[in-house]
Amino acid sequence: LAKTTQPISMDSYEGQEVNITCSHNNIATNDYITWYQQFPSQGPRFIIQGYKTKVTNEVASLFIPADRKSSTLSLPRVSLSDTAVYYCLVANDYKLSFGAGTTVTVRA
Amino acid sequence: DAGVIQSPRHEVTEMGQEVTLRCKPISGHNSLFWYRQTMMRGLELLIYFNNNVPIDDSGMPEDRFSAKMPNASFSTLKIQPSEPRDSAVYFCASSNIEGEKLFFGSGTQLSVL
Numbered sequence: 554l555a556k557t558t559q560p561i562s563m564d565s566y567e568g569q570e571v572n573i574t575c576s577h578n579n580i581a582t583n584d585y586i587t588w589y590q591q592f593p594s595q596g597p598r599f600i601i602q603g604y605k606t607k608v609t610n611e612v613a614s615l616f617i618p619a620d621r622k623s624s625t626l627s628l629p630r631v632s633l634s635d636t637a638v639y640y641c642l643v644a645n646d647y648k649l650s651f652g653a654g655t656t657v658t659v660r661a
Numbered sequence: 662d663a664g665v666i667q668s669p670r671h672e673v674t675e676m677g678q679e680v681t682l683r684c685k686p687i688s689g690h691n692s693l694f695w696y697r698q699t700m701m702r703g704l705e706l707l708i709y710f711n712n713n714v715p716i717d718d719s720g721m722p723e724d725r726f727s728a729k730m731p732n733a734s735f736s737t738l739k740i741q742p743s744e745p746r747d748s749a750v751y752f753c754a755s756s757n758i759e760g761e762k763l764f765f766g767s768g769t770q771l772s773v774l
Contacts (some may be wrong), residue, residue: 596765
């Protein structure tokens, strides 16, 4: 399993853009990068997945440099409801390792 | 679709009792996962089923834990006998393609006294 490293916590204010960078230096050729979001008392929820370059959906953007040794999840104009734990995962099969994630706290 | 459905939402039991957690995956999904989440260890994969067959149970902590999937729409995770250290939130998740996104249930908060 490719090991990932991401910040333990980040603080932000409403309306700001939040960027969470995840390091995965030993990512394998066939690994995908996936981000999940978890609110208190709920199960994790899929946000976005990518292999290389940039992926964007209605919730977030995922930037992956050419060497794929890191990735950055970008949350545009966050609101209080975006306060959650964000997990970066790298895998090509069912063996997902969630790690500790990044606790993002959005303040008014 | 109602999503992945787990029951009960909360379970409080005494040490030594049998506990059964239930999961209904999303219709059409052929992969089912059981995870356990604690503050100390985070989210741990306990067991993975594909097409109702257990593929990987290496995460099951010990023989007190067992899981079954008798059909495509139902799975159980049983702990017998339960111990206080089993207290955690247990999540069930399903997906329709291995490696693709997982859909998690709301979890079962288990407290063993």
